[in-house]
Amino acid sequence: MNYKLLFKTAMLAGEIMAQSGAETFRVEDTMNRILSTSHLQSVEVYATTTGIVASLSDPLIETISGVARISNRANNLSRIHDVNQISRNICDGRMTLEDANEQLLSIRDHKIYSKRTLAIATVVSTIGFAGLFGGTIADCIIAAINGLIIVLISRFSVNLVGSAFMGDAAKCFAIAFVAMLSTLTPFQINKDIVIIGSIMPLVPGIPITNAIRDTLQGDYNSGTARAVEAFVISLGIAMGVGAGIGLFNIIGRMSSLW
Protein backbone atom coordinates (compact mmCIF):
# COMPACT_ATOMS: atom_id res chain seq x y z
CA MET A 1 0.00 0.00 0.00
CA ASN A 2 1.13 3.51 -0.82
CA TYR A 3 1.12 5.06 2.68
CA LYS A 4 2.15 8.50 1.43
CA LEU A 5 -0.83 8.63 -0.90
CA LEU A 6 -3.14 7.30 1.81
CA PHE A 7 -1.95 9.99 4.16
CA LYS A 8 -2.33 12.68 1.51
CA THR A 9 -5.87 11.53 0.76
CA ALA A 10 -6.87 11.49 4.42
CA MET A 11 -5.38 14.93 4.97
CA LEU A 12 -7.20 16.34 1.96
CA ALA A 13 -10.49 14.80 3.08
CA GLY A 14 -10.09 16.30 6.55
CA GLU A 15 -9.12 19.67 5.16
CA ILE A 16 -12.14 19.91 2.85
CA MET A 17 -14.49 18.82 5.63
CA ALA A 18 -13.09 21.30 8.13
CA GLN A 19 -13.25 24.12 5.59
CA SER A 20 -16.86 23.30 4.76
CA GLY A 21 -18.01 23.61 8.36
CA ALA A 22 -18.15 19.97 9.49
CA GLU A 23 -18.14 19.17 13.21
CA THR A 24 -14.65 18.53 14.58
CA PHE A 25 -15.40 14.96 15.63
CA ARG A 26 -16.58 14.20 12.10
CA VAL A 27 -13.29 15.49 10.67
CA GLU A 28 -11.29 13.36 13.12
CA ASP A 29 -13.50 10.32 12.63
CA THR A 30 -13.30 10.48 8.83
CA MET A 31 -9.51 10.83 8.84
CA ASN A 32 -9.16 8.06 11.41
CA ARG A 33 -11.24 5.69 9.32
CA ILE A 34 -9.30 6.41 6.14
CA LEU A 35 -5.91 6.09 7.87
CA SER A 36 -6.99 2.91 9.66
CA THR A 37 -7.38 1.10 6.35
CA SER A 38 -3.54 0.89 6.42
CA HIS A 39 -3.73 -1.36 9.54
CA LEU A 40 -0.61 0.32 10.88
CA GLN A 41 0.17 0.38 14.58
CA SER A 42 -0.63 3.95 15.44
CA VAL A 43 -2.97 6.45 13.83
CA GLU A 44 -3.34 9.83 15.49
CA VAL A 45 -5.49 12.71 14.32
CA TYR A 46 -6.00 15.99 16.13
CA ALA A 47 -8.35 18.50 14.58
CA THR A 48 -9.56 21.91 15.70
CA THR A 49 -11.66 24.51 13.93
CA THR A 50 -8.55 26.22 12.61
CA GLY A 51 -6.09 23.39 11.94
CA ILE A 52 -5.42 19.65 11.64
CA VAL A 53 -2.45 17.58 12.80
CA ALA A 54 -2.13 13.91 11.91
CA SER A 55 0.47 11.19 12.06
CA LEU A 56 0.75 7.62 10.88
CA SER A 57 3.47 5.44 12.35
CA ASP A 58 4.61 1.85 12.64
CA PRO A 59 7.94 0.14 13.42
CA LEU A 60 8.06 -1.01 9.79
CA ILE A 61 7.79 2.38 8.09
CA GLU A 62 9.08 5.87 8.56
CA THR A 63 6.55 7.97 10.47
CA ILE A 64 4.43 10.16 8.23
CA SER A 65 3.01 13.32 9.75
CA GLY A 66 1.46 16.51 8.50
CA VAL A 67 -0.20 19.75 9.47
CA ALA A 68 -2.96 21.58 7.64
CA ARG A 69 -3.95 25.11 8.54
CA ILE A 70 -7.65 25.81 7.98
CA SER A 71 -7.79 29.49 7.22
CA ASN A 72 -10.75 30.30 5.00
CA ARG A 73 -13.90 28.54 5.99
CA ALA A 74 -17.15 28.57 4.01
CA ASN A 75 -20.09 26.45 5.05
CA ASN A 76 -20.90 23.93 2.36
CA LEU A 77 -23.00 20.90 3.24
CA SER A 78 -22.69 19.21 -0.15
CA ARG A 79 -18.89 19.01 0.20
CA ILE A 80 -19.26 17.36 3.61
CA HIS A 81 -21.68 14.93 2.03
CA ASP A 82 -19.36 14.16 -0.91
CA VAL A 83 -16.27 13.64 1.28
CA ASN A 84 -18.32 11.41 3.57
CA GLN A 85 -19.37 9.31 0.59
CA ILE A 86 -15.80 9.01 -0.71
CA SER A 87 -14.49 8.02 2.71
CA ARG A 88 -17.16 5.33 3.00
CA ASN A 89 -16.15 4.01 -0.41
CA ILE A 90 -12.46 3.90 0.56
CA CYS A 91 -13.18 2.04 3.79
CA ASP A 92 -15.41 -0.50 2.05
CA GLY A 93 -12.69 -1.05 -0.57
CA ARG A 94 -15.02 0.09 -3.35
CA MET A 95 -12.70 2.86 -4.49
CA THR A 96 -8.96 2.92 -5.10
CA LEU A 97 -6.84 5.57 -3.41
CA GLU A 98 -5.91 7.10 -6.74
CA ASP A 99 -9.56 7.57 -7.70
CA ALA A 100 -10.43 8.91 -4.27
CA ASN A 101 -7.60 11.43 -4.38
CA GLU A 102 -8.66 12.60 -7.81
CA GLN A 103 -12.30 12.96 -6.77
CA LEU A 104 -11.37 14.85 -3.62
CA LEU A 105 -9.29 17.28 -5.67
CA SER A 106 -12.22 17.90 -8.01
CA ILE A 107 -14.75 18.49 -5.20
CA ARG A 108 -13.70 22.11 -4.88
CA ASP A 109 -14.51 22.85 -8.53
CA HIS A 110 -17.87 21.19 -8.23
CA LYS A 111 -20.53 23.89 -7.85
CA ILE A 112 -24.05 22.56 -7.41
CA TYR A 113 -25.92 25.86 -7.35
CA SER A 114 -25.44 28.79 -9.71
CA LYS A 115 -25.28 32.38 -8.47
CA ARG A 116 -28.79 32.94 -9.75
CA THR A 117 -30.16 29.96 -7.82
CA LEU A 118 -28.51 31.26 -4.67
CA ALA A 119 -30.04 34.70 -5.22
CA ILE A 120 -33.51 33.20 -5.72
CA ALA A 121 -33.00 31.02 -2.62
CA THR A 122 -32.19 34.09 -0.53
CA VAL A 123 -35.36 35.84 -1.61
CA VAL A 124 -37.46 32.67 -1.15
CA SER A 125 -36.09 32.17 2.34
CA THR A 126 -36.75 35.77 3.46
CA ILE A 127 -40.32 35.48 2.15
CA GLY A 128 -40.67 32.08 3.82
CA PHE A 129 -39.38 33.29 7.18
CA ALA A 130 -41.61 36.38 7.10
CA GLY A 131 -44.58 34.08 6.49
CA LEU A 132 -43.39 31.66 9.16
CA PHE A 133 -43.62 34.42 11.78
CA GLY A 134 -47.17 35.17 10.70
CA GLY A 135 -46.54 37.97 8.20
CA THR A 136 -49.18 39.20 5.73
CA ILE A 137 -48.62 39.38 1.96
CA ALA A 138 -47.48 43.00 2.27
CA ASP A 139 -44.90 41.97 4.89
CA CYS A 140 -43.66 39.21 2.61
CA ILE A 141 -43.21 41.64 -0.28
CA ILE A 142 -41.04 43.95 1.82
CA ALA A 143 -39.12 40.88 3.04
CA ALA A 144 -38.54 39.92 -0.61
CA ILE A 145 -37.10 43.38 -1.27
CA ASN A 146 -34.84 42.85 1.73
CA GLY A 147 -33.79 39.48 0.30
CA LEU A 148 -32.72 41.25 -2.91
CA ILE A 149 -30.77 43.76 -0.82
CA ILE A 150 -28.93 40.91 0.93
CA VAL A 151 -28.02 39.44 -2.47
CA LEU A 152 -26.81 42.78 -3.83
CA ILE A 153 -24.73 43.63 -0.77
CA SER A 154 -23.15 40.18 -0.59
CA ARG A 155 -22.21 40.45 -4.31
CA PHE A 156 -20.45 43.75 -3.83
CA SER A 157 -19.30 43.51 -0.24
CA VAL A 158 -16.70 40.86 -1.11
CA ASN A 159 -14.48 43.66 -2.39
CA LEU A 160 -15.81 46.50 -0.28
CA VAL A 161 -15.70 45.23 3.29
CA GLY A 162 -13.05 42.77 4.35
CA SER A 163 -14.67 40.70 7.05
CA ALA A 164 -17.90 38.77 7.22
CA PHE A 165 -18.73 40.71 10.38
CA MET A 166 -18.95 44.05 8.60
CA GLY A 167 -20.78 42.44 5.68
CA ASP A 168 -23.49 41.11 8.00
CA ALA A 169 -23.73 44.43 9.79
CA ALA A 170 -24.11 46.27 6.46
CA LYS A 171 -26.84 43.88 5.28
CA CYS A 172 -28.76 44.19 8.55
CA PHE A 173 -28.42 47.96 8.52
CA ALA A 174 -30.04 48.09 5.08
CA ILE A 175 -32.72 45.55 6.08
CA ALA A 176 -33.73 47.48 9.19
CA PHE A 177 -33.73 50.82 7.37
CA VAL A 178 -35.93 49.52 4.52
CA ALA A 179 -38.30 47.89 7.01
CA MET A 180 -38.63 51.17 8.92
CA LEU A 181 -39.20 53.10 5.67
CA SER A 182 -41.93 50.64 4.70
CA THR A 183 -43.94 51.62 7.79
CA LEU A 184 -44.42 55.05 6.19
CA THR A 185 -46.39 53.44 3.33
CA PRO A 186 -50.16 53.04 3.72
CA PHE A 187 -50.00 49.20 3.71
CA GLN A 188 -50.05 48.24 7.41
CA ILE A 189 -46.56 46.74 7.51
CA ASN A 190 -45.50 44.93 10.68
CA LYS A 191 -41.87 46.02 10.86
CA ASP A 192 -40.95 43.43 13.54
CA ILE A 193 -41.95 40.53 11.30
CA VAL A 194 -40.23 42.02 8.26
CA ILE A 195 -36.95 42.58 10.11
CA ILE A 196 -36.96 39.21 11.89
CA GLY A 197 -37.85 37.33 8.69
CA SER A 198 -35.15 39.13 6.73
CA ILE A 199 -32.35 38.54 9.23
CA MET A 200 -33.12 34.82 9.56
CA PRO A 201 -31.02 33.77 6.52
CA LEU A 202 -28.02 35.50 8.16
CA VAL A 203 -28.49 33.86 11.56
CA PRO A 204 -25.49 31.65 12.54
CA GLY A 205 -27.25 28.27 12.28
CA ILE A 206 -24.21 26.13 11.50
CA PRO A 207 -21.92 27.57 14.23
CA ILE A 208 -24.68 27.18 16.86
CA THR A 209 -25.46 23.57 15.93
CA ASN A 210 -21.78 22.65 15.69
CA ALA A 211 -20.94 24.39 18.97
CA ILE A 212 -23.53 22.24 20.71
CA ARG A 213 -22.48 18.98 19.08
CA ASP A 214 -18.73 19.58 19.45
CA THR A 215 -19.12 20.41 23.13
CA LEU A 216 -21.17 17.28 23.74
CA GLN A 217 -18.47 15.24 22.04
CA GLY A 218 -15.87 16.62 24.45
CA ASP A 219 -14.17 18.85 21.86
CA TYR A 220 -14.27 21.87 24.14
CA ASN A 221 -11.67 23.68 22.10
CA SER A 222 -13.76 23.66 18.94
CA GLY A 223 -16.99 24.01 20.88
CA THR A 224 -15.96 27.32 22.40
CA ALA A 225 -14.47 28.52 19.11
CA ARG A 226 -17.80 27.89 17.38
CA ALA A 227 -19.79 29.46 20.19
CA VAL A 228 -17.67 32.60 19.92
CA GLU A 229 -18.12 32.54 16.15
CA ALA A 230 -21.90 32.37 16.61
CA PHE A 231 -21.76 35.18 19.15
CA VAL A 232 -19.69 37.45 16.89
CA ILE A 233 -22.05 36.87 13.94
CA SER A 234 -25.04 37.64 16.18
CA LEU A 235 -23.29 40.78 17.37
CA GLY A 236 -22.78 41.91 13.76
CA ILE A 237 -26.47 41.34 13.02
CA ALA A 238 -27.54 43.15 16.19
CA MET A 239 -25.25 46.09 15.46
CA GLY A 240 -26.56 46.43 11.91
CA VAL A 241 -30.22 46.26 12.94
CA GLY A 242 -29.63 48.68 15.79
CA ALA A 243 -27.87 51.18 13.55
CA GLY A 244 -30.62 50.95 10.91
CA ILE A 245 -33.46 51.58 13.36
CA GLY A 246 -31.42 54.23 15.17
CA LEU A 247 -30.68 56.17 11.99
CA PHE A 248 -34.33 56.08 10.98
CA ASN A 249 -35.38 57.39 14.39
CA ILE A 250 -32.82 60.20 14.25
CA ILE A 251 -33.95 61.23 10.77
CA GLY A 252 -37.56 61.13 11.95
CA ARG A 253 -36.78 63.34 14.93
CA MET A 254 -34.81 65.83 12.86
CA SER A 255 -37.48 66.08 10.17
CA SER A 256 -40.14 66.73 12.82
CA LEU A 257 -38.12 69.75 14.02
CA TRP A 258 -38.50 71.51 10.71
Add this chain to the structure above:
Amino acid sequence: MVIQGISAFFGTAGFAILFYLPKKYLIHAGATGSLGWVIYLLVLQPNNDKVLANFAATLFVALTAHILARVYKTPVTMFLIPGVIPLVPGAGMYHIVQSIIDNSVEKTSYYFYQTLQMAGSIALGIFIMDTVFRIAKRSKNKKNPF
Protein backbone atom coordinates in the same frame (compact mmCIF):
# COMPACT_ATOMS: atom_id res chain seq x y z
CA MET B 1 -50.96 27.52 10.97
CA VAL B 2 -51.07 25.80 7.58
CA ILE B 3 -49.74 28.93 5.89
CA GLN B 4 -47.01 29.28 8.51
CA GLY B 5 -46.06 25.62 8.03
CA ILE B 6 -45.83 26.03 4.25
CA SER B 7 -43.80 29.23 4.69
CA ALA B 8 -41.47 27.33 7.02
CA PHE B 9 -40.92 24.76 4.26
CA PHE B 10 -39.78 27.42 1.80
CA GLY B 11 -37.80 29.33 4.40
CA THR B 12 -35.92 26.20 5.44
CA ALA B 13 -35.35 24.94 1.90
CA GLY B 14 -34.16 28.37 0.75
CA PHE B 15 -31.77 28.54 3.69
CA ALA B 16 -30.53 25.02 2.91
CA ILE B 17 -29.64 26.08 -0.65
CA LEU B 18 -27.58 28.97 0.75
CA PHE B 19 -25.52 26.34 2.58
CA TYR B 20 -25.27 24.15 -0.51
CA LEU B 21 -27.35 21.24 0.71
CA PRO B 22 -27.35 18.55 -2.03
CA LYS B 23 -30.45 18.87 -4.23
CA LYS B 24 -31.79 15.41 -3.44
CA TYR B 25 -32.19 16.28 0.26
CA LEU B 26 -33.87 19.70 -0.15
CA ILE B 27 -37.41 18.35 0.23
CA HIS B 28 -36.49 16.30 3.31
CA ALA B 29 -34.80 19.26 4.97
CA GLY B 30 -37.68 21.59 4.12
CA ALA B 31 -40.23 19.13 5.50
CA THR B 32 -38.20 18.69 8.70
CA GLY B 33 -38.10 22.44 9.28
CA SER B 34 -41.76 22.85 8.41
CA LEU B 35 -42.99 20.04 10.72
CA GLY B 36 -40.71 21.33 13.47
CA TRP B 37 -42.31 24.76 13.23
CA VAL B 38 -45.84 23.26 13.27
CA ILE B 39 -44.93 21.38 16.46
CA TYR B 40 -43.59 24.62 17.93
CA LEU B 41 -46.92 26.32 17.22
CA LEU B 42 -48.95 23.36 18.52
CA VAL B 43 -47.08 23.31 21.83
CA LEU B 44 -47.03 27.11 22.06
CA GLN B 45 -50.80 27.62 21.74
CA PRO B 46 -52.11 25.95 24.93
CA ASN B 47 -49.10 26.72 27.15
CA ASN B 48 -47.84 30.04 25.78
CA ASP B 49 -44.35 28.91 26.80
CA LYS B 50 -41.86 29.67 24.05
CA VAL B 51 -39.02 27.80 25.73
CA LEU B 52 -41.03 24.59 26.14
CA ALA B 53 -42.31 24.85 22.55
CA ASN B 54 -38.77 25.35 21.25
CA PHE B 55 -37.55 22.36 23.25
CA ALA B 56 -40.30 20.05 21.97
CA ALA B 57 -39.74 21.18 18.38
CA THR B 58 -35.96 20.71 18.65
CA LEU B 59 -36.43 17.19 20.00
CA PHE B 60 -38.62 16.38 17.01
CA VAL B 61 -36.23 17.95 14.49
CA ALA B 62 -33.20 16.18 15.98
CA LEU B 63 -35.02 12.83 16.01
CA THR B 64 -36.07 13.25 12.37
CA ALA B 65 -32.56 14.32 11.37
CA HIS B 66 -30.99 11.26 13.02
CA ILE B 67 -33.49 8.89 11.39
CA LEU B 68 -33.11 10.47 7.94
CA ALA B 69 -29.32 10.43 8.28
CA ARG B 70 -29.39 6.71 9.02
CA VAL B 71 -31.80 5.96 6.18
CA TYR B 72 -29.76 7.89 3.58
CA LYS B 73 -26.32 7.08 5.13
CA THR B 74 -25.23 10.70 5.27
CA PRO B 75 -24.07 13.02 8.10
CA VAL B 76 -26.77 14.12 10.55
CA THR B 77 -25.77 17.74 9.91
CA MET B 78 -27.44 17.63 6.48
CA PHE B 79 -30.90 17.63 8.06
CA LEU B 80 -30.19 18.99 11.52
CA ILE B 81 -28.86 22.41 10.51
CA PRO B 82 -31.67 23.39 8.11
CA GLY B 83 -34.31 21.87 10.40
CA VAL B 84 -33.21 23.80 13.46
CA ILE B 85 -33.05 27.17 11.68
CA PRO B 86 -36.68 28.28 12.19
CA LEU B 87 -36.21 27.65 15.93
CA VAL B 88 -33.02 29.73 16.29
CA PRO B 89 -34.09 32.79 18.30
CA GLY B 90 -33.60 35.44 15.63
CA ALA B 91 -36.71 37.15 16.94
CA GLY B 92 -35.22 37.28 20.43
CA MET B 93 -32.06 38.90 19.07
CA TYR B 94 -34.14 41.54 17.32
CA HIS B 95 -36.21 42.25 20.43
CA ILE B 96 -33.04 42.68 22.49
CA VAL B 97 -31.70 45.26 20.05
CA GLN B 98 -35.03 47.06 19.91
CA SER B 99 -35.36 47.31 23.67
CA ILE B 100 -31.79 48.61 23.91
CA ILE B 101 -32.75 51.34 21.45
CA ASP B 102 -35.90 52.06 23.46
CA ASN B 103 -33.62 52.48 26.48
CA SER B 104 -35.68 50.00 28.51
CA VAL B 105 -33.56 48.00 30.94
CA GLU B 106 -36.41 45.71 32.05
CA LYS B 107 -37.40 44.77 28.51
CA THR B 108 -33.76 44.22 27.51
CA SER B 109 -33.06 41.87 30.39
CA TYR B 110 -36.38 40.07 29.85
CA TYR B 111 -35.67 39.39 26.18
CA PHE B 112 -32.02 38.60 26.86
CA TYR B 113 -33.03 36.00 29.42
CA GLN B 114 -35.69 34.56 27.13
CA THR B 115 -33.32 34.35 24.16
CA LEU B 116 -30.70 32.59 26.27
CA GLN B 117 -33.31 30.13 27.51
CA MET B 118 -34.49 29.42 23.96
CA ALA B 119 -30.92 28.86 22.76
CA GLY B 120 -30.41 26.60 25.78
CA SER B 121 -33.53 24.60 24.96
CA ILE B 122 -32.19 23.99 21.44
CA ALA B 123 -28.88 22.83 22.90
CA LEU B 124 -30.65 20.54 25.34
CA GLY B 125 -32.84 19.05 22.62
CA ILE B 126 -29.86 18.26 20.37
CA PHE B 127 -27.86 16.96 23.37
CA ILE B 128 -30.60 14.54 24.37
CA MET B 129 -31.17 13.12 20.88
CA ASP B 130 -27.42 12.75 20.22
CA THR B 131 -27.04 10.89 23.50
CA VAL B 132 -30.04 8.64 22.87
CA PHE B 133 -28.69 7.61 19.48
CA ARG B 134 -25.19 7.10 20.83
CA ILE B 135 -26.48 4.78 23.56
CA ALA B 136 -28.55 2.92 20.96
CA LYS B 137 -25.45 2.53 18.77
CA ARG B 138 -23.30 1.35 21.65
CA SER B 139 -25.75 -1.30 22.80
CA LYS B 140 -26.01 -2.52 19.21
CA ASN B 141 -22.24 -2.86 18.91
CA LYS B 142 -21.88 -4.84 22.12
CA LYS B 143 -23.28 -8.32 21.87
CA ASN B 144 -24.53 -8.32 25.42
CA PRO B 145 -25.25 -4.84 26.71
CA PHE B 146 -26.02 -5.91 30.27
